[in-house]
Amino acid sequence: MIDKNLELFDCGHRACGGCGAALAARLVTKAAGKDTIVVSATGCMEVFSTPYPETAWKVPWIHSLFENASAVASGIEASLKKQGRTEKVVIMAGDGATFDIGMICISGAFERGHDLTYICYDNEAYMNTGIQRSGATPYDASTTTSPAGKCSFGNKRPKKDMPQILAAHGAPYVATASIAYPADFMQKVEKAINTKGPCYVQVHAPCCTGWGFEGNQTVAIAKLAIETGLWVNFEMVDGKVVKAKKVVRKPVEEYLKTQKRFRHLFKPKRQDAEIAAIQAMADKNAEKYAIDIKLKKE
Template sequence: MADKSLELFDAGHRACGGCGPALAGRLILKGSGENTIVVASTGCMEVFSTPYPETAWKVPWIHSLFENAAAVASGVESSLKMQGRDEHVICICGDGATFDIGMLCISGAFERGHDITYICYDNEAYMNTGIQRSGATPYDADTTTSPAGKCSTGNARPKKDLPAILAAHGAPYVATTSIAYPNDVIRKVERAVNTEGPCYIQIHTPCCTGWGFDGAKTIDIGKLAIDTGLWVNFEMVDGQIEKAKKIVNRKPVEEYLSVQKRFRHLFRPEKNVDEIAKIQAIADRNAEKYGIDVTVKK
């Protein structure tokens, strides 16, 4: 059982005020504890937490290439096993390194059954390199490589379902969570690192800079994503949904979209009713798939 009072991700790093990934880093280590080795890909968290010669990490930490964190973690895990050691080996990587660039190495690590926990902090674009779209970018979001304009309403592709992909690899435990619910993050990380085999956690980490909102509103934005059904907190065990967070009187997606700069083109110069309806349909499908709706008369 990890000591939740320990602060293993230190203050004084260089993240933006209100940074979702920074909070995720702190919560992850509260769940995994001192007995942890972190493998981190290139990305926002690597850049703001380890500017040479400084570091915010109070556990062993290894910087891999953008694409190969899972391969490095596989080697670390194999070496520890040969030595009879039992440290938790976790990858902490952004969505670009996870959904796109690192997919091959992740697939290999999970297929081989390495006892690692792969954690994606999902801020839904390549934030460190200029807010380019990734496989995790939501439909219609404005990014520098999916710009909204006269001929475009933003990103034309839906968000990749990576939890389902890794569950199909035979992962014993797959979960999604959000920094808007810190205790949920801690509990799921603790469960994952104590589950034998390759486990996957995807943490929703709102990015005030890339999404365009006041950094004081990070938790509020995270909760809105869940309250609308555009993000669902759930757990899968051996490929089956075990539990999903229920939502009472789910809110319309417009409440979430309208407070972010990346979706402002859907409301200017007039509201794009058709595109907003498509996004509402995504939330409605999520609600049906995971059975999250609870209706209570007001």
């Protein structure tokens, strides 16, 4: 049972006001509870929560390097097993640490089948170093290493499909979630922790600084990602999608328009072909995960 009043991620951390990742850290620790060891990868969350000696973590926490959180977690899990201890091991890493630099370590840990839960807080770029593109950056997003320009619409590739990759490793439980749906997110974290073996939860965590919107819009924008079908909340058990959040879909531009990283799609002139391409991605998502709620015809 999740104790809603449990606060294991303390005040005083240095995240930007309205930070989606900070909210994710709070929700994860709430859902995981006290008997948890958290392993962080280098990144925004690690930096805003642990300048020596001011740690925000009220659970045992460790950070080693950018790319090795899963390997460190593997060692912790092995050690706990050897000692007969029962704490759960939870990794919290950003999308850069997950989709890109940590990929080998994640693959190794999932293949070996350690009992751990990997939470990727996905803010879709390297925020800590100044908003560079990662393998999780969406199509056409302008970042500092995929800037929109006279001959570029920004990031040229769609997001890597991490959940499918980890499901293919045989992960018993894989889920996507959003900070806009905290109860759902916490339930998924709890389920992942209580499922034996390596489990993966990828949570959409908008970054006001990196995406270019006001801090009070973080939750609203995360919700729009779901409502447009650009982010799908689903659960996979033993490699099969068992549940996906259904929505009455809105056009993608309602989401795109809210963020500076997509501004070049609307100004100085509207890029219909690009917006249509992104709409097609949302349509494909909707079909793949069957998320559309069909309204009755009048």
